[in-house]
Amino acid sequence: MTATTTLHDYWRSSSAYRIRIALNLLGLEYVARPVDLVAGDQRGADHLAANPQGLVPVLEIDGLRLTQSLSILEYLNETRDAGFLPANPADRARARALAHAIAMEIQPVCNLRVARHAVALGGNATMEGWMTHFITLGLEGVEGLLSQGPDLPFCHGTAPGLADICLVPQVYNARRWGVALDAFPRLATIAARAEALPAFAAAHPDRVKPAS
Structure with a gap:
């Protein structure tokens, strides 16, 4: 068994x-x-x-x-x-860089416990302001990295990989906090393509949210 x-x-x-x-x-x-x-x-x-x-x-x-x-x-x-990572070492490095730009740069700063602590310290910080500032800043970098590479269906290939698995949840968070994606056409197009796949759609928070 x-x-x-x-x-x-x-x-x-x-x-x-x-x-x-x-x-x-x-x-x-x-x-x-x-x-x-x-x-x-x-x-x-x-x-x-x-x-x-x-x-x-x-x-x-x-x-x-x-x-x-x-x-x-x-x-x-x-x-x-x-097959989440390419076989070629240089391609693997780029795919990891894209994934890390999200998972190691944007997400830690926008973790709820970090944002709440920052707001609790006082000053003019708000949850919305904190999230939108750092998500926007981070996505600008990701869009730039994508724009330096070839125009492919996904972040680094013809099938979704490590970077796409990181990108889609971050795009969900961007929408949640009201960050407009108009300035990021490359990543928005890739995310939409991935979100349409059954494996991504079934993982969406709205599909797994516990019943209240």
């Missing part, structure tokens, strides 16, 4: 969203274990036992308990021949 794959998930987490997309692309069935970040479930003893960082996602697969979305994506790529 195959061990159950379990994803410790929060429906609006862009990191967890990435893993939902990847699992769907691979056709891997999994059991979702919701972790309500707003309610503070991530600080509970059960979740801290799964991930001492108190973050999502956590993926239980192959007898392992994996954390950090990019690490999980690389593991799935290596163990499932997923």
Whole structure:
């Protein structure tokens, strides 16, 4: 009997969203274990036992308990021949750079706990102002990186890969915070193309949001 794959998930987490997309692309069935970040479930003893960082996602697969979305994506790529990264080292470097520009530059600054702390320090900062400033700044960079490369259907290839898996959740967050995408035609076109794919559509937060 195959061990159950379990994803410790929060429906609006862009990191967890990435893993939902990847699992769907691979056709891997999994059991979702919701972790309500707003309610503070991530600080509970059960979740801290799964991930001492108190973050999502956590993926239980192959007898392992994996954390950090990019690490999980690389593991799935290596163990499932997923094709999330190109074969050529130079192409892999560019694909990773695009993914990292989102997952390591935009998302950490726009993490809710970071933004809330910044607003709590006082001054004129608001959640909306913080999010729109850093999302816009980050997407400007991603658009620039895309524009330096070839005009391809996806971020770096003819099929969705690591960068696209990171891009779509970030575009969702941009829309959530009212960031207009008109200034980013390249990434907006790629994101729309990816969002239309069943694996991406099924991972959308609106599709996995727990019933209230």
